[in-house]
Amino acid sequence: MELLTQVVVSGLTLGSLYALVGLGFVVIFRATKVVNFAQGEMMMLGAILALYFYTDLVLPYWLSFILAVTVCALFGAALERLAYRPLINAPVVTLILATVAVGQMMRAGVRILRGSEVSRFPSILPAEPFSIAGVTVTPLSLSIIALAVLLVCAFMLFFRKTTIGKGMEATSENRDAATLCGVDVHRTFSLIWAAGSALAAAAGVLLAPLIIITPDMGTIGIKGFIGAILGGFTSIPGAIAGCFLLGVIENLGGVYVASSMKDVISFLMLVLVLTIKPNGLFVGEQGQRA
C-alpha cells in the first residue's frame, strides 16, 4: 500500500509534466493539424538552458526559469517563421517531417555545442519526504505538481479570457473566419508556436531535477502527446486528464512490470485506445477526428 501510493504520487508528478508538454502539443495541433515531433526537443532545450543559466551563470532559480522559457518561446516563433510557414500549404505529412527534421537538428546541435555529457540539475528543494494524511511525498514532487498545474491553469485562462488567446482559438477553429474578423493569422501562428514551445520549455525546466539531462531526454516529450490522445485531443481538459492518467499508469507498469518497459506500455496504450476509442477516453462520440 505504501509503495502503491508512492508510485501514484510520482506518477502524478510525471503526469503533470506530461500535461504541460501535452497542452503545448494540443495548442499547436489544433491550429496547424501537425504533430510537433520537435516538442520533446524543445523541452530538452528548456532544461539545458535553465541549467546553463542557473549553474554556469549563477542566476537565481526563478530568473533562470523565466529566461529559459522566454528563449524557447522566441526560438519556437523563429522556427515557425523559417521552417514551417514556407510549408503552410504543403501536405500534413510534409509538415510532420519538417518537425522531425527540426527535432533531429536540435538534438544533434545541442550535442555539438555541449558534448554528450550528462548532467543533473542541482536540487533546490530538500528531497526528504514528509507525509500528509498518511501519503509520503517529497517537497520536490509536490512543488512540481503545484507549479505545473498552476502553469496549465494560467495558460488555459490566457487562451479563454484574453483577446489574443481568443484570436488564437478562433484561428485554430476557422482560419478564414478569423481573418474576416481581423485576426492576423500569420502573426497568430507565430504566437501559437511560441506558446507551445514555452509550455514545453517550462515542463523541461520542472522535469530537470527529476532526471538525468541529456540531449536525448526529449523522447519523454512525446508522452505528452500520447497522453493528450488518450484523453481526447478535441477537448483540452480531456487531454490534460489523459496526461495525468498516462503518468500514473506508466509508473505503475514501471514498478509492477519492468521499469524498462515504461515506454512500451505507453505506446501499447496509445495503439489500444486508438483502435477502441479513437476520439479518446474522455471525449464523447461527436468529437471530431483530424
Added chain:
Amino acid sequence: MLLEVNAVHAFYGKVEALKGVSLRVREHGIVSLLGANGAGKTTTVRTIVGLHRSRDNDIRFDGRSIGTVAPHRIVSLGISMVPERRELFPDMSVLDNLEMGAYRRRDRQEVRRTLEWTCSLFPVLAERRKQRAGALSGGQQQMLAIGRSLMSRPRLLLLDEPTLGLAPLLVNQIFATLRQLHRDGITILLIEQNANQALKLAEYGYILENGRIALEGESADLMHDENVSRSYLGAI
C-alpha cells in the same frame, strides 16, 4: 460609389473562375448578386475581402484601392462578410463569437453598445450567449454569423447565401433583418439563390454566369425579365 469592382479575374490553378467581373454598390445601397451554382458568386466576394487573390485586381472601397490590403485589415476599413455556410467558431461560446467580430476594435464602451444593439436585433443570441456556437440550430447559427459581422460596425456588409438550407419561415426572418439593417444605413451586397426574394429586397441586381456578369439591372426590371427565369430554370 462605396464599392467598385472593376473587371476582376480569379483563378483556381488553371481554372479561370472569374473572367472580368465588374460591379458597383452605392453608399446605403442594397445590391444582389445572383447566379447558379459554380457561377463564381462566392469567389467574387472572397476576392473583394482578400481571402482569394490570384491576380492584381482593381477593387475600390470609398474611393480607396483595396486590392492589395492584407485580408485581416479589410474589416477595419468597414467591410464585413458573412461567409457561406456561416463559418462560426463552433467550440467557442456565442458571446465569444460575437466578441471576435469586434476583434480589432479597442473602445470597450463602444463595443458593449454594439453588442447590445446586435442582441436587440437577435434576442435569441443574448439568451444563449453562454452556449457553444456549434450547438445552435441552423437558423440561430445564421443569426450569429450575421451578428458577428455586425460587431465590427461595418459600412458595407457582404452576405454569401445567408438563407442556404433554412426553412421558409427563417428565410423570411433573415430577409426582414436585412431590410432593417438597410434602413439603419448599412450598405449591403447580397448573394442569393433565392432570386425572387433577393430582387424584392435589393434595388439593383447582377446575374453571374460562368464567371461573367450575364445580366444586370434594376431589380424591378430583372424580376420581369424572361432571361432571368430562363437562366434559373434553363428551359431549352
Added chain:
Amino acid sequence: MSTQDRRAAALGIWLLLLLCLLAPFFLPTYPLFVLSLAIVNIIAVLGVNLVMGYAGQISLGHAGFAAIGAYATALLVVNHDLSFWIAVPLGGVLAAAFGYIVGLPALRLGPLYVSMVTFGFGLIVVIIVQNWYDLANGPNGMVVPPPELFGYELFPRQLHIPIVLIAAGLFLLARNIVDSRHGRAFIAIRENELAARGMGISLAHYKTTAFAVGAFYAGISGGLFAGLSQFVNPDAFVFPVSILYVTMGILGGIGTLAGAAVGGLMLTLLPELLRGAAEYKDFLTGLLLLVLLIFLPTGLIGALRRTLDRPQAAQLPAPTAVPIAREEPRPAAAWDPLLKVEGAGISFGGLRALQDISLQLGANEILGVIGPNGAGKTTLFNVVSGMERPDRGRIVFAGQNVTRMPAHARTRLGMARTFQNVALFNEMSVLDNVRVGAHVRLKSSLLAAGMRTRSERAEELRSRQEAAKLLDFVGLLPYAEQPAHGLAFGHQRLLEIARALASRPRLLLLDEPAAGLSSSELEALVLLIRRIRDEHGLSILLIGHTMRLVMGLSHRIVVLDHGVQLAEGSPSEIQNDPRVIAAYLGVENAA
C-alpha cells in the same frame, strides 16, 4: 518523359548495375564495404518509398522493420544453424507481418496518428532488443558469423556481389509492382482517397499491403546488414536511422524508384567523405531534410524530370462542339428497376439532409435529379454510391440489398461514379487514370504482378488497349501519356467519365458533370452522355444544377428541395410544375 529519355535512363541504370558488380575488382576493402552498405540502405529506402512515395502513408519507424529482419536473421543463423540465405527472407517475411499489423491503424486514422504509431513502433523495437539479454545480448549486440555459400565463407568483399544481385532483383520486383494494377492502386490512394474508393479500391487492403511490402524490403535490408557487418546491435536501428531512410527517399525523389537508389547511394557515401562525428552527420541530415522539404520536395529525380519534360499543356484544343440532334429521349425499354431507393433518410448533427426519398431507375434509363443548392442532391448521390450510409430506408441495386455495402464493393457490382469537384489522380497519366477505373475488373495478384507472369502481362496489355479505346471514345487519346493535372478543365471532366466507364458499369452516377463547363463544352457533353447510354447500354443517374443538361437528357426527373422529394415527372411536366418554379425562384411570402 519521352521514350528517348526513358531509354537513356534505362541504359544508365544498367551501366550503374554493371559498375556495382565490377566494384570488387577495383575498389579497396573499406570503400567497397561502404558501397555494399549503400546498396543495403537502398533496399530499405525502396521500402520507405513504397509506403510513403506510392501509397502516401508516413512511416517514421522503418528502422524498426530493419531491426526485426536483422535480429531474426542473426538469431536464426546463430541459434538455429539456419543458412543465412534462408534466414534473410524469413526475416523479411516476419518484418512484413509486423508491417501489416502496424499498417492496420492507418485504415481509420489520419497521417498524424500513423506517424505516431510508426514512430512508437520503431521506439518499442529498439527498447525490446535493448532489454532482451538472454537471446540478443541487450545493448551489447550479437556477433553474426559470415554467411556461407557452397561451403565458402563470404566476408564483406565476397558478399558484395550477392548483395548487388539481390538488390537488383528487389528493384525489379518493386518496379513490376509499381507498374501493375496494385501500384496504380497505391498511387490512386496517395493522390485521392475519395476517388480511389469510388473506383472500387479497398483502402484497407492496399494500405496494409503497402506497409507489409515496405516492411519486407526493410527486413531484407536488415538481414543483409547483419551478414555484411557480422554484428547487430540496437544502436543501428534507432530513430535517426528511420529519419535517414526518409531523407534518402526524399533526396532522391519520393515516388520514384530511381530516387531511392540515388538518395540511398548519396546519403551513405557523402557522410563518409565528411568523416565527421555522428552528431554532425545527424545535424546535417536534419538540415538536409528540412531544406529539401522546403525547396526541393520532389527530390533530385523529380527536379531532373521537370527540366526534361517540355511543357505541352498550352496548345490543347477545346473539345469540339457538335450540334445536338433534337430527338425526344426514347422511353426506357423494359421496366426492370436496376436501382431502387426505398424511403431513404439521413441526418447530420440534427439536420435532416434527406427525408423519405424513394425512386427507381430502369435499365437503359436516364434519371435526372435536380434541386436548389443545399437540397440534398449530393447527399442522395453519396447514399446511392455508398459514401454515406442512410439512417433509414434501403438501397437495392441489381436485385441486391446494398444498403450496408461499402462503396468499393458496389463498384464491383457495377456502379461507377464521377465527382462534382473533379477528383482525378493528378500525378498519374491520363491513360493510367482510366486503368485505375478498370481496377475491379483486373485479377492479377500482387505476386503475379511482382513476377510479371505471362497472364499478368496479357491482362495489363488488354487493360492498356481498353483504356486507350475509352480515351478515344471521349476524344482524349492524344493526351494519353500526359499527367492528368495538365488537362484543361473540360477535358478533366471527360476523363472522369472515361475512368468511370472503365469498370464497365451497369449504372453510371454523374454528379453535376457540367459544372464549370463552357456552353460549347456542354453541348459536347450532352451528346457524349447520350452516346454512352446508347453504345454502352447502361443506366444513368444524373445530378445537375445545369438545367439545360438535365432537361435535355433525362427520361424522368426527380426534384429535391430541403431534403424532401418535391416532384417527379417528365422534363416538360417538371418545367411547368409551379412548386418547382417556386423552389427555384424563391417562394413569395411563404409560410
